[in-house]
Amino acid sequence: xxxxxxxxxxxxxxxxxxxxxxxxxxxxxxxxxxxxxxxxxxxxxxxxxxxxxxxxxxxxxxxxxxxxxxxxxxxxxxxxxxxxxxxxxxxxxxxxxxxxxxxxxxxxxxxxxxxxxxxxxxxxxxxxxxxxxxxxxxxxxxxxxxxxxxxxxxxxxxxxxxxxxxxxxxxxxxxxxxxxxxxxxxxxxxxxxxxxxxxxxxxxxxxxxxxxxxxxxxxxxxxxxxxxxxxxxxxxxxxxxxxxxxxxxxxxxxxxxxxx
Amino acid sequence: xxxxxxxxxxxxxxxxxxxxxxxxxxxxxxxxxxxxxxxxxxxxxxxxxxxxxxxxxxxxxxxxxxxxxxxxxxxxxxxxxxxxxxxxxxxxxxxxxxxxxxxxxxxxxxxxxxxxxxxxxxxxxxxxxxxxxxxxxxxxxxxxxxxxxxxxxxxxxxxxxxxxxxxxxxxxxxxxxxxxxxxxxxxxxxxxxxxxxxxxxxxxxxxxxxxxxxxxxxxxxxxxxxxxxxxxxxxxxxxxxxxxxxxxxxxxxxxxxxxxxxxxx
Ligand SMILES: Nc1ncnc2c1ncn2[C@@H]1O[C@H](COP(=O)(O)OP(=O)(O)OP(=O)(O)O)[C@@H](O)[C@H]1O
Ligand SMILES: [Mg+2]
Numbered sequence: 001x002x003x004x005x006x007x008x009x010x011x012x013x014x015x016x017x018x019x020x021x022x023x024x025x026x027x028x029x030x031x032x033x034x035x036x037x038x039x040x041x042x043x044x045x046x047x048x049x050x051x052x053x054x055x056x057x058x059x060x061x062x063x064x065x066x067x068x069x070x071x072x073x074x075x076x077x078x079x080x081x082x083x084x085x086x087x088x089x090x091x092x093x094x095x096x097x098x099x100x101x102x103x104x105x106x107x108x109x110x111x112x113x114x115x116x117x118x119x120x121x122x123x124x125x126x127x128x129x130x131x132x133x134x135x136x137x138x139x140x141x142x143x144x145x146x147x148x149x150x151x152x153x154x155x156x157x158x159x160x161x162x163x164x165x166x167x168x169x170x171x172x173x174x175x176x177x178x179x180x181x182x183x184x185x186x187x188x189x190x191x192x193x194x195x196x197x198x199x200x201x202x203x204x205x206x207x208x209x210x211x212x213x214x215x216x217x218x219x220x221x222x223x224x225x226x227x228x229x230x231x232x233x234x235x236x237x238x239x240x241x242x243x244x245x246x247x248x249x250x251x252x253x254x255x256x257x258x259x260x
Numbered sequence: 261x262x263x264x265x266x267x268x269x270x271x272x273x274x275x276x277x278x279x280x281x282x283x284x285x286x287x288x289x290x291x292x293x294x295x296x297x298x299x300x301x302x303x304x305x306x307x308x309x310x311x312x313x314x315x316x317x318x319x320x321x322x323x324x325x326x327x328x329x330x331x332x333x334x335x336x337x338x339x340x341x342x343x344x345x346x347x348x349x350x351x352x353x354x355x356x357x358x359x360x361x362x363x364x365x366x367x368x369x370x371x372x373x374x375x376x377x378x379x380x381x382x383x384x385x386x387x388x389x390x391x392x393x394x395x396x397x398x399x400x401x402x403x404x405x406x407x408x409x410x411x412x413x414x415x416x417x418x419x420x421x422x423x424x425x426x427x428x429x430x431x432x433x434x435x436x437x438x439x440x441x442x443x444x445x446x447x448x449x450x451x452x453x454x455x456x457x458x459x460x461x462x463x464x465x466x467x468x469x470x471x472x473x474x475x476x477x478x479x480x481x482x483x484x485x486x487x488x489x490x491x492x493x494x495x496x497x498x499x500x501x502x503x504x505x506x507x508x509x510x511x512x513x514x515x516x517x518x519x520x521x522x523x524x525x
Contacts, residue, residue, distance in 0.1 A: 021517060052517070058355050061517040084357040096272070096347035103275040110268035111356050153352070 037191035041208030097139020269366030333412020336371020466494035
Protein backbone atom coordinates (compact mmCIF):
# COMPACT_ATOMS: atom_id res chain seq x y z
CA UNK A 1 0.00 0.00 0.00
CA UNK A 2 1.58 3.29 -1.05
CA UNK A 3 1.95 5.76 1.80
CA UNK A 4 0.39 9.21 1.40
CA UNK A 5 2.76 11.76 -0.13
CA UNK A 6 4.84 13.62 2.41
CA UNK A 7 3.80 17.26 2.43
CA UNK A 8 6.68 18.50 4.56
CA UNK A 9 9.36 20.72 3.07
CA UNK A 10 11.90 18.83 1.00
CA UNK A 11 15.32 19.41 2.55
CA UNK A 12 17.41 17.21 0.31
CA UNK A 13 16.66 15.80 -3.09
CA UNK A 14 18.65 13.61 -5.44
CA UNK A 15 17.52 12.98 -8.98
CA UNK A 16 19.09 10.19 -11.02
CA UNK A 17 22.32 10.48 -9.08
CA UNK A 18 24.94 8.35 -10.79
CA UNK A 19 28.54 7.95 -9.79
CA UNK A 20 30.95 5.77 -11.68
CA UNK A 21 34.37 4.65 -10.56
CA UNK A 22 36.41 3.28 -13.45
CA UNK A 23 33.31 2.33 -15.36
CA UNK A 24 31.64 0.64 -12.39
CA UNK A 25 28.52 2.32 -11.10
CA UNK A 26 28.71 2.85 -7.34
CA UNK A 27 25.41 4.72 -7.64
CA UNK A 28 23.01 4.10 -10.47
CA UNK A 29 20.20 6.61 -11.04
CA UNK A 30 19.65 7.01 -7.35
CA UNK A 31 16.70 9.30 -6.57
CA UNK A 32 15.16 10.20 -3.26
CA UNK A 33 13.70 13.02 -1.21
CA UNK A 34 14.41 13.77 2.42
CA UNK A 35 11.87 15.92 4.25
CA UNK A 36 12.16 18.25 7.22
CA UNK A 37 12.04 16.31 10.44
CA UNK A 38 12.48 12.96 8.76
CA UNK A 39 15.13 10.34 9.44
CA UNK A 40 15.97 8.37 6.34
CA UNK A 41 18.07 5.25 6.66
CA UNK A 42 20.36 4.07 3.90
CA UNK A 43 20.82 0.33 4.05
CA UNK A 44 22.85 -2.03 1.97
CA UNK A 45 25.74 -4.43 1.95
CA UNK A 46 29.35 -3.34 2.05
CA UNK A 47 30.04 -1.52 -1.17
CA UNK A 48 26.36 -0.88 -1.94
CA UNK A 49 27.03 2.84 -2.40
CA UNK A 50 25.91 4.39 0.89
CA UNK A 51 29.08 6.31 1.63
CA UNK A 52 29.39 7.34 -1.99
CA UNK A 53 25.88 8.76 -1.82
CA UNK A 54 26.71 10.70 1.31
CA UNK A 55 29.96 12.01 -0.13
CA UNK A 56 28.11 13.25 -3.21
CA UNK A 57 25.50 14.89 -1.01
CA UNK A 58 28.25 16.61 0.98
CA UNK A 59 29.94 17.85 -2.17
CA UNK A 60 33.06 15.82 -1.40
CA UNK A 61 32.67 13.71 -4.49
CA UNK A 62 31.20 15.01 -7.72
CA UNK A 63 28.48 12.85 -9.26
CA UNK A 64 29.03 11.55 -12.78
CA UNK A 65 25.52 12.71 -13.60
CA UNK A 66 22.30 13.62 -11.89
CA UNK A 67 20.96 16.51 -9.90
CA UNK A 68 21.34 17.37 -6.25
CA UNK A 69 19.37 20.00 -4.36
CA UNK A 70 19.44 20.97 -0.71
CA UNK A 71 17.05 23.49 0.81
CA UNK A 72 15.74 23.97 -2.71
CA UNK A 73 19.12 25.10 -4.03
CA UNK A 74 21.43 23.31 -6.45
CA UNK A 75 24.18 21.80 -4.35
CA UNK A 76 27.36 22.65 -6.25
CA UNK A 77 26.60 26.33 -6.72
CA UNK A 78 25.47 26.84 -3.12
CA UNK A 79 27.81 24.57 -1.20
CA UNK A 80 28.86 27.06 1.47
CA UNK A 81 25.33 28.21 2.25
CA UNK A 82 24.11 24.63 2.41
CA UNK A 83 27.01 23.41 4.54
CA UNK A 84 26.36 26.22 7.02
CA UNK A 85 22.94 24.65 7.66
CA UNK A 86 24.16 21.04 7.62
CA UNK A 87 26.60 18.85 9.44
CA UNK A 88 28.21 15.47 9.20
CA UNK A 89 29.67 12.84 11.43
CA UNK A 90 31.07 9.42 10.80
CA UNK A 91 32.75 6.76 12.84
CA UNK A 92 35.59 6.95 10.33
CA UNK A 93 36.58 10.54 10.78
CA UNK A 94 38.01 12.17 13.83
CA UNK A 95 38.82 15.59 15.12
CA UNK A 96 42.54 16.42 15.31
CA UNK A 97 44.01 13.97 17.79
CA UNK A 98 46.67 16.32 19.08
CA UNK A 99 44.26 18.94 20.46
CA UNK A 100 42.20 18.80 23.63
CA UNK A 101 38.54 18.04 23.18
CA UNK A 102 37.43 21.54 24.17
CA UNK A 103 39.97 23.10 21.81
CA UNK A 104 38.67 21.12 18.85
CA UNK A 105 35.09 21.92 19.67
CA UNK A 106 35.86 25.63 20.11
CA UNK A 107 37.53 25.75 16.72
CA UNK A 108 34.51 24.22 15.01
CA UNK A 109 32.09 26.34 17.01
CA UNK A 110 33.94 29.36 15.68
CA UNK A 111 33.98 28.04 12.11
CA UNK A 112 30.21 27.60 12.26
CA UNK A 113 29.74 30.93 14.03
CA UNK A 114 27.93 29.43 17.01
CA UNK A 115 26.64 32.19 19.31
CA UNK A 116 27.72 31.66 22.91
CA UNK A 117 29.94 28.69 22.01
CA UNK A 118 31.03 27.80 25.55
CA UNK A 119 27.48 27.29 26.70
CA UNK A 120 26.54 25.36 23.58
CA UNK A 121 29.51 23.02 23.88
CA UNK A 122 28.84 22.39 27.56
CA UNK A 123 25.16 21.64 26.87
CA UNK A 124 25.87 19.20 24.09
CA UNK A 125 28.62 17.46 26.02
CA UNK A 126 26.27 17.01 28.90
CA UNK A 127 23.57 15.67 26.60
CA UNK A 128 25.97 13.04 25.26
CA UNK A 129 27.30 12.39 28.76
CA UNK A 130 30.88 13.30 27.98
CA UNK A 131 31.35 16.50 30.03
CA UNK A 132 34.22 14.83 31.84
CA UNK A 133 36.19 14.48 28.58
CA UNK A 134 36.54 18.19 27.96
CA UNK A 135 40.18 18.43 28.99
CA UNK A 136 41.29 15.14 27.50
CA UNK A 137 43.53 14.77 24.47
CA UNK A 138 41.25 13.92 21.55
CA UNK A 139 43.57 11.27 20.11
CA UNK A 140 43.60 9.34 23.37
CA UNK A 141 39.85 8.84 23.57
CA UNK A 142 38.31 5.42 23.09
CA UNK A 143 36.43 4.86 19.84
CA UNK A 144 33.09 5.30 21.55
CA UNK A 145 34.16 8.48 23.33
CA UNK A 146 35.54 9.91 20.14
CA UNK A 147 32.30 9.09 18.27
CA UNK A 148 30.36 11.08 20.82
CA UNK A 149 32.75 14.02 20.58
CA UNK A 150 32.19 13.92 16.81
CA UNK A 151 28.47 14.01 17.43
CA UNK A 152 28.86 17.12 19.58
CA UNK A 153 30.65 18.70 16.64
CA UNK A 154 27.84 17.59 14.36
CA UNK A 155 25.18 19.24 16.54
CA UNK A 156 27.14 22.46 17.16
CA UNK A 157 25.51 24.56 14.46
CA UNK A 158 21.95 23.31 15.10
CA UNK A 159 21.94 21.72 11.66
CA UNK A 160 18.68 21.37 9.77
CA UNK A 161 20.26 18.58 7.76
CA UNK A 162 22.50 15.99 9.32
CA UNK A 163 24.34 13.15 7.64
CA UNK A 164 25.48 10.37 9.89
CA UNK A 165 27.59 7.61 8.36
CA UNK A 166 27.55 4.62 10.71
CA UNK A 167 27.46 6.78 13.83
CA UNK A 168 27.07 3.79 16.13
CA UNK A 169 29.82 1.64 14.65
CA UNK A 170 32.25 0.75 17.44
CA UNK A 171 29.86 1.73 20.23
CA UNK A 172 28.99 -0.77 22.94
CA UNK A 173 25.28 -1.70 23.10
CA UNK A 174 24.66 0.53 26.09
CA UNK A 175 26.29 3.62 24.58
CA UNK A 176 24.78 2.85 21.17
CA UNK A 177 21.37 2.85 22.79
CA UNK A 178 22.09 6.16 24.52
CA UNK A 179 23.39 7.72 21.32
CA UNK A 180 20.30 6.58 19.38
CA UNK A 181 18.06 8.11 22.01
CA UNK A 182 19.95 11.39 22.04
CA UNK A 183 19.96 11.60 18.26
CA UNK A 184 16.24 10.87 18.20
CA UNK A 185 15.52 13.39 20.97
CA UNK A 186 17.46 16.25 19.41
CA UNK A 187 16.10 15.34 15.99
CA UNK A 188 12.48 15.52 17.21
CA UNK A 189 12.98 18.72 19.19
CA UNK A 190 14.53 20.56 16.27
CA UNK A 191 12.85 18.79 13.34
CA UNK A 192 16.20 17.88 11.85
CA UNK A 193 16.32 15.95 8.61
CA UNK A 194 18.77 13.10 8.99
CA UNK A 195 20.32 10.77 6.48
CA UNK A 196 21.55 7.77 8.41
CA UNK A 197 23.55 4.72 7.49
CA UNK A 198 24.15 1.76 9.71
CA UNK A 199 24.73 -1.96 9.60
CA UNK A 200 22.90 -2.31 12.87
CA UNK A 201 19.24 -3.17 12.21
CA UNK A 202 18.29 -2.22 15.74
CA UNK A 203 19.59 1.26 14.95
CA UNK A 204 17.56 1.46 11.80
CA UNK A 205 14.35 0.25 13.39
CA UNK A 206 14.64 2.62 16.31
CA UNK A 207 15.88 5.72 14.58
CA UNK A 208 14.64 5.73 11.00
CA UNK A 209 11.19 6.80 9.83
CA UNK A 210 11.86 5.43 6.40
CA UNK A 211 14.60 3.34 4.84
CA UNK A 212 16.04 2.84 1.40
CA UNK A 213 17.74 -0.42 0.55
CA UNK A 214 20.60 0.02 -1.88
CA UNK A 215 22.06 -2.82 -3.88
CA UNK A 216 24.91 -2.08 -6.26
CA UNK A 217 23.94 1.56 -6.29
CA UNK A 218 20.28 0.98 -7.05
CA UNK A 219 17.23 1.25 -4.82
CA UNK A 220 15.72 -2.19 -4.32
CA UNK A 221 13.34 -1.44 -1.45
CA UNK A 222 11.88 1.67 0.08
CA UNK A 223 9.45 2.29 2.93
CA UNK A 224 9.11 2.27 6.68
CA UNK A 225 11.09 -0.49 8.36
CA UNK A 226 7.81 -2.17 9.34
CA UNK A 227 6.43 -2.02 5.79
CA UNK A 228 9.58 -3.50 4.35
CA UNK A 229 9.44 -6.42 6.73
CA UNK A 230 5.73 -6.88 6.08
CA UNK A 231 6.24 -6.92 2.32
CA UNK A 232 8.82 -9.64 2.49
CA UNK A 233 8.72 -13.27 3.46
CA UNK A 234 11.07 -12.57 6.34
CA UNK A 235 10.04 -11.63 9.81
CA UNK A 236 12.69 -9.09 10.62
CA UNK A 237 14.78 -6.42 8.94
CA UNK A 238 18.00 -8.33 9.40
CA UNK A 239 16.69 -11.25 7.35
CA UNK A 240 15.48 -8.88 4.65
CA UNK A 241 18.94 -7.34 4.61
CA UNK A 242 20.67 -10.68 4.24
CA UNK A 243 18.36 -11.75 1.43
CA UNK A 244 18.88 -8.58 -0.50
CA UNK A 245 22.62 -8.65 0.05
CA UNK A 246 22.84 -12.23 -1.25
CA UNK A 247 20.42 -12.13 -4.15
CA UNK A 248 19.66 -8.47 -4.53
CA UNK A 249 19.32 -8.67 -8.27
CA UNK A 250 16.68 -11.36 -8.17
CA UNK A 251 14.71 -9.11 -5.91
CA UNK A 252 15.06 -6.11 -8.18
CA UNK A 253 11.31 -5.83 -8.54
CA UNK A 254 10.17 -6.29 -4.98
CA UNK A 255 6.51 -5.37 -5.35
CA UNK A 256 5.61 -8.21 -7.68
CA UNK A 257 7.03 -11.15 -5.83
CA UNK A 258 6.61 -9.93 -2.28
CA UNK A 259 3.98 -11.59 -0.18
CA UNK A 260 1.60 -9.04 1.31
CA UNK B 261 35.89 35.93 2.67
CA UNK B 262 34.83 35.50 6.27
CA UNK B 263 37.48 36.53 8.79
CA UNK B 264 35.82 34.67 11.63
CA UNK B 265 36.41 31.42 9.77
CA UNK B 266 40.00 32.34 8.94
CA UNK B 267 40.64 33.15 12.60
CA UNK B 268 39.04 29.88 13.68
CA UNK B 269 41.41 27.96 11.42
CA UNK B 270 44.38 29.95 12.69
CA UNK B 271 43.22 29.27 16.25
CA UNK B 272 43.45 25.55 15.53
CA UNK B 273 47.12 25.99 14.64
CA UNK B 274 47.82 28.13 17.69
CA UNK B 275 46.33 25.41 19.88
CA UNK B 276 48.47 22.90 18.04
CA UNK B 277 51.71 24.82 18.52
CA UNK B 278 50.93 25.53 22.15
CA UNK B 279 50.25 21.86 22.80
CA UNK B 280 53.24 20.42 21.02
CA UNK B 281 56.40 22.31 21.89
CA UNK B 282 58.33 20.08 19.46
CA UNK B 283 56.84 22.13 16.65
CA UNK B 284 58.31 25.27 18.18
CA UNK B 285 61.66 23.59 18.53
CA UNK B 286 61.63 22.85 14.82
CA UNK B 287 60.85 26.50 14.09
CA UNK B 288 63.80 27.66 16.16
CA UNK B 289 66.27 24.80 15.93
CA UNK B 290 67.00 24.56 12.20
CA UNK B 291 67.40 28.29 11.59
CA UNK B 292 69.78 28.35 14.54
CA UNK B 293 71.87 25.49 13.23
CA UNK B 294 72.06 27.15 9.82
CA UNK B 295 72.99 30.42 11.32
CA UNK B 296 75.72 29.06 13.54
CA UNK B 297 77.29 26.87 10.83
CA UNK B 298 77.27 29.55 8.15
CA UNK B 299 78.09 32.28 10.59
CA UNK B 300 81.23 30.43 11.63
CA UNK B 301 82.15 29.66 8.03
CA UNK B 302 81.87 33.31 7.19
CA UNK B 303 84.02 34.33 10.14
CA UNK B 304 86.60 31.78 9.03
CA UNK B 305 86.65 33.08 5.46
CA UNK B 306 86.88 36.65 6.64
CA UNK B 307 89.82 35.94 8.91
CA UNK B 308 91.73 34.17 6.17
CA UNK B 309 91.20 36.51 3.29
CA UNK B 310 91.91 40.11 2.39
CA UNK B 311 89.87 43.29 2.60
CA UNK B 312 87.65 42.43 -0.36
CA UNK B 313 85.60 40.15 1.80
CA UNK B 314 84.78 42.85 4.29
CA UNK B 315 81.11 42.98 3.46
CA UNK B 316 80.85 39.28 2.96
CA UNK B 317 79.32 38.40 6.29
CA UNK B 318 76.65 41.00 5.75
CA UNK B 319 75.63 39.56 2.41
CA UNK B 320 75.83 36.01 3.52
CA UNK B 321 73.88 36.23 6.73
CA UNK B 322 71.40 38.57 5.07
CA UNK B 323 70.83 36.01 2.33
CA UNK B 324 70.47 33.25 4.90
CA UNK B 325 67.81 35.12 6.80
CA UNK B 326 65.93 36.04 3.65
CA UNK B 327 66.03 32.49 2.36
CA UNK B 328 64.58 31.36 5.62
CA UNK B 329 61.70 33.78 5.22
CA UNK B 330 60.85 32.19 1.90
CA UNK B 331 61.17 28.70 3.33
CA UNK B 332 59.04 29.47 6.43
CA UNK B 333 56.28 31.07 4.38
CA UNK B 334 56.16 28.07 2.07
CA UNK B 335 56.20 25.72 5.06
CA UNK B 336 53.41 27.63 6.76
CA UNK B 337 51.12 26.78 3.88
CA UNK B 338 52.33 23.25 3.13
CA UNK B 339 52.74 22.04 6.71
CA UNK B 340 49.42 23.51 7.83
CA UNK B 341 47.77 21.50 5.10
CA UNK B 342 49.72 18.38 6.07
CA UNK B 343 48.70 18.83 9.71
CA UNK B 344 45.10 18.52 8.52
CA UNK B 345 45.99 15.44 6.50
CA UNK B 346 47.89 13.79 9.35
CA UNK B 347 45.09 14.39 11.83
CA UNK B 348 42.39 13.38 9.34
CA UNK B 349 40.83 16.76 9.81
CA UNK B 350 40.45 17.63 6.13
CA UNK B 351 37.05 16.00 5.89
CA UNK B 352 35.71 18.00 8.83
CA UNK B 353 36.88 21.16 7.12
CA UNK B 354 35.56 20.23 3.70
CA UNK B 355 32.09 19.54 5.11
CA UNK B 356 32.15 22.82 7.03
CA UNK B 357 31.25 26.11 5.33
CA UNK B 358 34.91 26.95 4.68
CA UNK B 359 35.78 28.52 1.34
CA UNK B 360 39.04 27.55 -0.33
CA UNK B 361 40.20 31.16 -0.08
CA UNK B 362 39.53 31.17 3.66
CA UNK B 363 41.39 27.92 4.13
CA UNK B 364 44.39 29.18 2.17
CA UNK B 365 44.38 32.54 3.93
CA UNK B 366 44.61 30.83 7.28
CA UNK B 367 47.68 28.93 6.10
CA UNK B 368 49.19 32.21 4.81
CA UNK B 369 48.72 33.70 8.22
CA UNK B 370 50.32 30.72 9.92
CA UNK B 371 53.22 31.19 7.49
CA UNK B 372 53.47 34.81 8.55
CA UNK B 373 53.57 33.83 12.24
CA UNK B 374 56.27 31.26 11.58
CA UNK B 375 58.35 33.91 9.85
CA UNK B 376 57.91 36.27 12.74
CA UNK B 377 59.22 33.71 15.21
CA UNK B 378 62.12 32.64 13.03
CA UNK B 379 63.10 36.24 12.32
CA UNK B 380 63.12 37.27 15.92
CA UNK B 381 65.28 34.30 16.88
CA UNK B 382 67.69 34.64 13.98
CA UNK B 383 68.18 38.35 14.26
CA UNK B 384 68.76 38.05 17.98
CA UNK B 385 71.33 35.28 17.64
CA UNK B 386 73.14 36.86 14.71
CA UNK B 387 73.36 40.06 16.71
CA UNK B 388 74.69 38.35 19.85
CA UNK B 389 76.91 35.81 18.09
CA UNK B 390 78.22 37.72 15.08
CA UNK B 391 77.43 41.33 15.93
CA UNK B 392 75.36 41.36 12.80
CA UNK B 393 72.48 43.74 13.32
CA UNK B 394 69.72 42.86 10.91
CA UNK B 395 68.26 46.33 11.32
CA UNK B 396 71.31 47.82 9.68
CA UNK B 397 69.89 46.23 6.54
CA UNK B 398 67.80 49.37 5.90
CA UNK B 399 64.07 49.78 5.83
CA UNK B 400 64.19 49.46 2.08
CA UNK B 401 64.45 45.73 2.59
CA UNK B 402 60.96 45.49 4.06
CA UNK B 403 59.18 45.45 0.66
CA UNK B 404 61.58 42.70 -0.40
CA UNK B 405 60.73 40.76 2.75
CA UNK B 406 57.04 41.01 1.94
CA UNK B 407 57.54 39.90 -1.63
CA UNK B 408 59.54 36.95 -0.50
CA UNK B 409 56.76 35.94 1.86
CA UNK B 410 54.20 36.15 -0.92
CA UNK B 411 56.38 34.01 -3.17
CA UNK B 412 56.65 31.55 -0.28
CA UNK B 413 52.86 31.37 -0.14
CA UNK B 414 52.72 30.64 -3.85
CA UNK B 415 55.32 27.88 -3.50
CA UNK B 416 53.34 26.55 -0.54
CA UNK B 417 50.17 26.32 -2.62
CA UNK B 418 52.07 24.57 -5.40
CA UNK B 419 53.54 22.05 -2.93
CA UNK B 420 50.11 21.47 -1.45
CA UNK B 421 48.51 20.98 -4.83
CA UNK B 422 51.18 18.42 -5.74
CA UNK B 423 50.60 16.54 -2.48
CA UNK B 424 46.86 16.60 -3.06
CA UNK B 425 47.39 15.29 -6.57
CA UNK B 426 49.96 12.57 -5.84
CA UNK B 427 48.80 11.58 -2.39
CA UNK B 428 50.63 11.22 0.84
CA UNK B 429 53.55 9.51 -0.89
CA UNK B 430 54.46 12.99 -2.15
CA UNK B 431 54.54 14.42 1.34
CA UNK B 432 58.25 15.14 1.27
CA UNK B 433 57.58 17.74 -1.42
CA UNK B 434 56.46 19.97 1.41
CA UNK B 435 60.12 20.30 2.35
CA UNK B 436 61.70 19.80 -1.05
CA UNK B 437 59.93 22.28 -3.30
CA UNK B 438 61.83 25.42 -2.18
CA UNK B 439 65.12 23.62 -2.65
CA UNK B 440 64.25 22.71 -6.23
CA UNK B 441 64.53 26.36 -7.10
CA UNK B 442 67.25 27.39 -4.68
CA UNK B 443 70.10 26.85 -7.16
CA UNK B 444 68.59 29.16 -9.75
CA UNK B 445 67.21 32.01 -7.68
CA UNK B 446 70.62 33.40 -6.73
CA UNK B 447 70.31 33.39 -2.98
CA UNK B 448 74.04 33.42 -2.28
CA UNK B 449 75.50 34.63 -5.59
CA UNK B 450 74.67 37.04 -8.37
CA UNK B 451 72.88 36.19 -11.60
CA UNK B 452 76.00 37.23 -13.52
CA UNK B 453 78.00 34.60 -11.61
CA UNK B 454 75.81 31.84 -13.00
CA UNK B 455 76.56 29.99 -16.26
CA UNK B 456 75.13 32.20 -18.97
CA UNK B 457 72.70 29.58 -20.31
CA UNK B 458 71.00 29.36 -16.90
CA UNK B 459 70.65 33.08 -16.37
CA UNK B 460 67.30 33.43 -18.21
CA UNK B 461 65.90 30.64 -16.02
CA UNK B 462 66.83 32.62 -12.92
CA UNK B 463 64.66 35.53 -14.03
CA UNK B 464 61.58 33.29 -14.21
CA UNK B 465 61.30 33.36 -10.42
CA UNK B 466 60.38 36.37 -8.30
CA UNK B 467 62.98 35.32 -5.74
CA UNK B 468 65.79 36.27 -8.14
CA UNK B 469 65.03 40.00 -8.39
CA UNK B 470 64.40 39.95 -4.64
CA UNK B 471 67.85 38.60 -3.80
CA UNK B 472 69.49 40.77 -6.44
CA UNK B 473 67.60 43.79 -5.14
CA UNK B 474 68.57 42.97 -1.58
CA UNK B 475 72.25 42.91 -2.49
CA UNK B 476 71.94 46.21 -4.29
CA UNK B 477 70.17 47.85 -1.37
CA UNK B 478 72.81 46.58 1.00
CA UNK B 479 75.64 47.70 -1.25
CA UNK B 480 74.40 51.11 -2.29
CA UNK B 481 71.97 51.97 0.49
CA UNK B 482 69.40 53.10 -2.05
CA UNK B 483 66.23 51.44 -3.17
CA UNK B 484 66.31 49.22 -6.20
CA UNK B 485 62.86 49.93 -7.58
CA UNK B 486 63.25 48.02 -10.81
CA UNK B 487 64.03 44.81 -8.95
CA UNK B 488 61.10 45.36 -6.64
CA UNK B 489 58.63 45.90 -9.47
CA UNK B 490 59.82 42.88 -11.38
CA UNK B 491 59.48 40.78 -8.22
CA UNK B 492 56.02 42.12 -7.46
CA UNK B 493 54.85 41.56 -11.03
CA UNK B 494 56.12 37.99 -11.08
CA UNK B 495 54.55 37.41 -7.68
CA UNK B 496 51.12 38.43 -8.91
CA UNK B 497 51.48 35.91 -11.71
CA UNK B 498 52.76 33.17 -9.40
CA UNK B 499 50.11 33.75 -6.76
CA UNK B 500 47.36 33.65 -9.36
CA UNK B 501 48.70 30.54 -11.08
CA UNK B 502 49.37 28.73 -7.80
CA UNK B 503 45.87 29.54 -6.50
CA UNK B 504 44.40 28.38 -9.76
CA UNK B 505 46.45 25.17 -9.66
CA UNK B 506 45.30 24.43 -6.11
CA UNK B 507 41.62 24.93 -6.96
CA UNK B 508 41.99 22.90 -10.13
CA UNK B 509 43.61 19.98 -8.31
CA UNK B 510 41.01 20.19 -5.55
CA UNK B 511 38.22 19.91 -8.12
CA UNK B 512 39.99 17.10 -9.90
CA UNK B 513 40.25 15.25 -6.60
CA UNK B 514 36.52 15.77 -6.05
CA UNK B 515 35.78 14.52 -9.53
CA UNK B 516 37.81 11.39 -9.00
CA UNK B 517 36.18 10.84 -5.63
CA UNK B 518 39.56 10.76 -3.96
CA UNK B 519 39.03 13.60 -1.53
CA UNK B 520 37.47 11.38 1.09
CA UNK B 521 40.06 8.66 0.59
CA UNK B 522 42.70 11.28 1.15
CA UNK B 523 40.99 12.66 4.20
CA UNK B 524 40.21 9.46 6.03
CA UNK B 525 43.30 7.36 5.34
N1 LIG C 1 37.37 6.67 -4.86
C1 LIG C 1 36.94 5.51 -5.30
N2 LIG C 1 37.55 4.92 -6.36
C2 LIG C 1 37.12 3.73 -6.85
N3 LIG C 1 36.08 3.07 -6.36
C3 LIG C 1 35.43 3.59 -5.31
C4 LIG C 1 35.81 4.82 -4.72
N4 LIG C 1 34.97 5.09 -3.69
C5 LIG C 1 34.10 4.07 -3.65
N5 LIG C 1 34.36 3.16 -4.61
C6 LIG C 1 33.60 1.93 -4.88
O1 LIG C 1 32.22 2.25 -4.92
C7 LIG C 1 31.44 1.22 -4.32
C8 LIG C 1 30.55 1.80 -3.24
O2 LIG C 1 31.35 2.12 -2.11
P1 LIG C 1 30.77 2.81 -0.81
O3 LIG C 1 31.91 3.22 0.04
O4 LIG C 1 29.79 3.86 -1.20
O5 LIG C 1 29.99 1.61 -0.13
P2 LIG C 1 29.19 1.58 1.25
O6 LIG C 1 27.79 1.24 0.91
O7 LIG C 1 29.41 2.79 2.05
O8 LIG C 1 29.87 0.33 1.94
P3 LIG C 1 30.24 0.05 3.48
O9 LIG C 1 29.03 -0.54 4.10
O10 LIG C 1 31.33 -0.95 3.38
O11 LIG C 1 30.66 1.33 4.11
C9 LIG C 1 32.42 0.18 -3.83
O12 LIG C 1 32.46 -0.86 -4.79
C10 LIG C 1 33.74 0.91 -3.78
O13 LIG C 1 34.81 0.05 -4.02
MG1 LIG D 1 30.32 3.23 3.92
